[in-house]
Amino acid sequence: MSIAQASFEQDAQTWLADAVPERWRKERGALSEEETVEIRMEWDRQLHRGGFAGLSIPSDFGGRGLGLREEVIFHELAAQAHAPEGLGRIGKILTVPTLIAHGTEEQRTRFIPAIMEGSQIWCQGFSEPGAGSDLASVSTFARKVDGGYLVKGQKIWTSFAQYADRAILVAKTSTTEPRYKNLSYFLLDMKQPGITFRTIKQLAGSSHFAEVFIDDAFVADEDRVDAEGAGWKVAMTTLTAERGGIEAITRYVEIRGDVDILTGCCIKGSGREADAAELDTRLELVRWQVMKALDFEDNPEELFKRTCMLKVMWSDIWQDVSSLALATTCSAHEAHWRNQYLETRAATIYSGSNEIQRNIIGDRVLGLPR
Amino acid sequence: MIKSLTETEIGRIAADAVTELAQRAVNGAPIYTYIDSCPLTWNALEEGGWDSIGASESDGGGDANLRDLVEVGKAWGSACIPLPLMETIWAKRWSVAARAVGGPVSVSVRRARQGDQASLAPFGALSGIGIARSIGGDDSFERGPVGLAEPFAPSMCASILHYSTEIPAEASYELAVIWAAEAVGAAQTLVNLSVQYAKDREQFGRPIGSFQAIKHRLADMHSDAEYAETAAIWASVERDQAERATRYALDTSIRVAESAIQVHGGMGFTWEMGLHFYLRAMLTQRELVTGLWASTRA
Numbered sequence: 299m300s301i302a303q304a305s306f307e308q309d310a311q312t313w314l315a316d317a318v319p320e321r322w323r324k325e326r327g328a329l330s331e332e333e334t335v336e337i338r339m340e341w342d343r344q345l346h347r348g349g350f351a352g353l354s355i356p357s358d359f360g361g362r363g364l365g366l367r368e369e370v371i372f373h374e375l376a377a378q379a380h381a382p383e384g385l386g387r388i389g390k391i392l393t394v395p396t397l398i399a400h401g402t403e404e405q406r407t408r409f410i411p412a413i414m415e416g417s418q419i420w421c422q423g424f425s426e427p428g429a430g431s432d433l434a435s436v437s438t439f440a441r442k443v444d445g446g447y448l449v450k451g452q453k454i455w456t457s458f459a460q461y462a463d464r465a466i467l468v469a470k471t472s473t474t475e476p477r478y479k480n481l482s483y484f485l486l487d488m489k490q491p492g493i494t495f496r497t498i499k500q501l502a503g504s505s506h507f508a509e510v511f512i513d514d515a516f517v518a519d520e521d522r523v524d525a526e527g528a529g530w531k532v533a534m535t536t537l538t539a540e541r542g543g544i545e546a547i548t549r550y551v552e553i554r555g556d557v558d559i560l561t562g563c564c565i566k567g568s569g570r571e572a573d574a575a576e577l578d579t580r581l582e583l584v585r586w587q588v589m590k591a592l593d594f595e596d597n598p599e600e601l602f603k604r605t606c607m608l609k610v611m612w613s614d615i616w617q618d619v620s621s622l623a624l625a626t627t628c629s630a631h632e633a634h635w636r637n638q639y640l641e642t643r644a645a646t647i648y649s650g651s652n653e654i655q656r657n658i659i660g661d662r663v664l665g666l667p668r
Numbered sequence: 669m670i671k672s673l674t675e676t677e678i679g680r681i682a683a684d685a686v687t688e689l690a691q692r693a694v695n696g697a698p699i700y701t702y703i704d705s706c707p708l709t710w711n712a713l714e715e716g717g718w719d720s721i722g723a724s725e726s727d728g729g730g731d732a733n734l735r736d737l738v739e740v741g742k743a744w745g746s747a748c749i750p751l752p753l754m755e756t757i758w759a760k761r762w763s764v765a766a767r768a769v770g771g772p773v774s775v776s777v778r779r780a781r782q783g784d785q786a787s788l789a790p791f792g793a794l795s796g797i798g799i800a801r802s803i804g805g806d807d808s809f810e811r812g813p814v815g816l817a818e819p820f821a822p823s824m825c826a827s828i829l830h831y832s833t834e835i836p837a838e839a840s841y842e843l844a845v846i847w848a849a850e851a852v853g854a855a856q857t858l859v860n861l862s863v864q865y866a867k868d869r870e871q872f873g874r875p876i877g878s879f880q881a882i883k884h885r886l887a888d889m890h891s892d893a894e895y896a897e898t899a900a901i902w903a904s905v906e907r908d909q910a911e912r913a914t915r916y917a918l919d920t921s922i923r924v925a926e927s928a929i930q931v932h933g934g935m936g937f938t939w940e941m942g943l944h945f946y947l948r949a950m951l952t953q954r955e956l957v958t959g960l961w962a963s964t965r966a
Contacts, residue, residue, distance in 0.1 A: 434920060579916050586898045611895070656883065657880065
C-alpha cells in the first residue's frame with residue numbers, strides 16, 4: 299500500500315465515524331420507508347460534500363480521480379462503519395461509466411456533476427416482459443419526431459423507478475435494421491406525463507422493483523447516447539459495469555454482514571459449522587479476486603478475464619449463506635433469515651442471470667463457438 | 669489493507685524460463701510418452717540457476733519471495749515434468765546443507781491417514797535424489813532412490829518411508845503454498861486443454877463447446893481455476909489464513925481436473941489422453957499438504 303493510500307484510508311475512516319447518521323446505525327430496522335429513503339438520499343449528498351463521491355471517476359468529470367483501489371478501500375470502511383447505501387447507485391455505477399465511454403462532452407457536463415452531488419436519482423430501463431436475458435429483442439420503440447423521439451413501450455424489474463429523475467433506456471429505433479443494429483440508448487426524463495409506474499410485489503413480500511409504462515414520452519436528440527443504432531454497443535458497457543469489480547465489492551460488504559451474523563451466532567451448536575467456514579472462505583475469495591484483478595486495471599481484457607465470474611460467485615454464496623442459516627434453529631435471527639432466503643432468490647437472476655453470465659464467460663473469455 | 673498482489677520480476681522471469689525449458693524439452697509430445705522417461709535433465713535446470721532462485725542473493729540465490737514461488741510453482745505444475753524443481757527451490761531457500769550438497773533435494777511428510785505411521789516422500793524413488801532428515805538445522809540427506817516406490821502419481825516419483833523430515837513451521841507453511849500453487853498451474857492447463865478440445869471435437873455436426881451444457885461447465889472451470897489461483901496467492905500473503913486457503917486451492921483444482929475428464933468424454937478416460945497424470949499429481953499434492961498442516965499442529 300502506498301503512503302497516499304494509507305492517508306486516504308485514515309481520512310475516510312475519520313470522515314465515516316462522524317458522517318454515518320446515528321439513527322441509521324442504531325435503529326435502522328425500525329425506520330419507516332420514508333425515513334429510510336430520506337437517509338439514503340441524504341447520504342449521497344453527504345458523500346459529495348465530504349469528497350467521497352466518484353472516487354475512481356476522473357477529476358475532469360467531477361470525480362476524485364483516484365483508482366479502483368481507493369474505491370474498494372472506501373466500500374469496505376463504509377461497511378464497517380454501517381454506512382447507508384445511497385439511492386444513487388444506478389447513476390454512479392452504471393450511468394457515469396457509460397457516459398464517460400460513449401457520451402458527448404455536453405452530456406457528461408450536464409449529468410455527471412448532478413449524479414455526483416446526489417441531486418439526481420437514476421433507474422435502468424433495460425428489461426421488458428418479452429426481453430429479459432434476450433435483451434436485444436426489446437420492443438419499446440422510439441419514433442423519430444422533430445427534435446427527438448416519442449417513446450412507447452413497457453419496462454419491468456426497474457429498481458428505484460418511483461424515485462428516479464432519469465432512466466438509462468434501451469429502445470428500438472428501426473423496424474428494418476437487423477438485430478443489434480436496430481437499438482438506441484437514451485437518457486430518458488422520468489418526470490413527465492407519458493410515464494407511469496406500478497410497483498411489483500415480489501415473492502418476499504416487499505416491492506423493490508416496478509413496472510414502468512411509457513406512453514409517448516419525449517426524449518430529445520441530445521439525450522441519445524452515441525449514434526442512432528449504436529445502442530447495443532453502449533448497453534454492453536453498462537452491463538459490464540453492472541457485473542464488474544465495484545459492484546462485487548459492494549455485494550461483498552453486504553454478504554459479509556450476513557456471514558458475520560451466521561458465524562457469530564446462528565451456526566453455533568448446529569453441527570454445520572464446517573459448512574459456514576467454507577462459505578466464509580468462498581466469500582473472502584470474492585474480495586481477494588477483486589484485489590487480484592485491480593492489478594490489471596489498465597488492461598480491459600485481462601481485467602475482464604478476472605472479474606467476469608464475480609457475479610456468479612457472490613450471488614451463489616449469498617443464496618447458500620441464507621439457505622444454511624435458515625436450516626439452523628437460531629430463533630434470534632429467524633425473521634432475518636426467512637426474509638434473506640426469499641430475497642436472495644433474485645441474486646442469481648438480476649444483473650443478467652447466472653446462466654447468461656456463463657454464456658458470456660464461454661463466448662467472450664474462452665472463445666467458444668456460439 | 670490493500671497491497672499489490674502481483675509477483676516481482678524474478679518470479680515472472682523464472683516462471684517464463686521454466687515454462688520455456690519444459691516446452692522445448694517436451695516438444696509437443698503427449699504426456700503419457702514422457703512421464704516415465706523424463707525429457708529434461710536436472711543439469712538444464714541447475715545451469716540456469718532456477719533451482720536456487722528462492723535463496724537470498726548473498727547465498728547465491730535469486731531472492732524470490734513466496735509470491736514469486738507461487739508463479740514458478742504454477743508454471744512447473746502446469747508442465748507436469750517428473751523432476752523435484754519446486755521441492756529443491758524450497759529446500760535451498762531454507763537449508764545451508766541443501767545449498768552445499770547440490771543436486772535435487774526433497775522431503776518426507778508424515779501421511780495424515782488414520783492408523784498410517786508411514787511417510788510419503790515425493791521423488792523419493794528418483795535416482796540421485798537427496799531426502800532431507802531435517803530442514804533448517806544440521807541437515808543431512810539420504811541418497812535415493814529410497815523406500816518403497818509409490819507409483820500412484822508418475823510425475824511425483826514418490827516413495828513410502830518410515831521417517832519424516834523435521835521442518836520448521838514457517839518453512840512448512842511455504843511448502844504447503846508451493847504445492848498448492850503447482851496444483852493450480854495444472855488446473856489452468858486443464859482448462860486450456862478442455863477449451864481446445866471443446867472447440868475441435870464435433871458431435872451433432874457442431875463443436876461440442878457450442879452446447880450450453882459444455883460451455884457452462886467450461887465457464888465454471890475457468891472461474892474455479894481463477895479462484896484456486898487467488899486462494900494460493902492469498903495463502904502466500906496471509907500466513908494465518910493459509911491452511912484454509914491452500915485447502916481451497918487444492919480442492920478446487922481437483923474439481924477442475926474432474927470436469928476436464930468429463931468434457932473430454934470417452935477420450936478423457938483413456939491413459940493416453942493423460943489428463944489423469946495431472947489429477948494424480950494434484951491428489952498427491954493435497955495429501956502432502958494435509959500432512960504438512962497436520963504435522964504443524966501436532
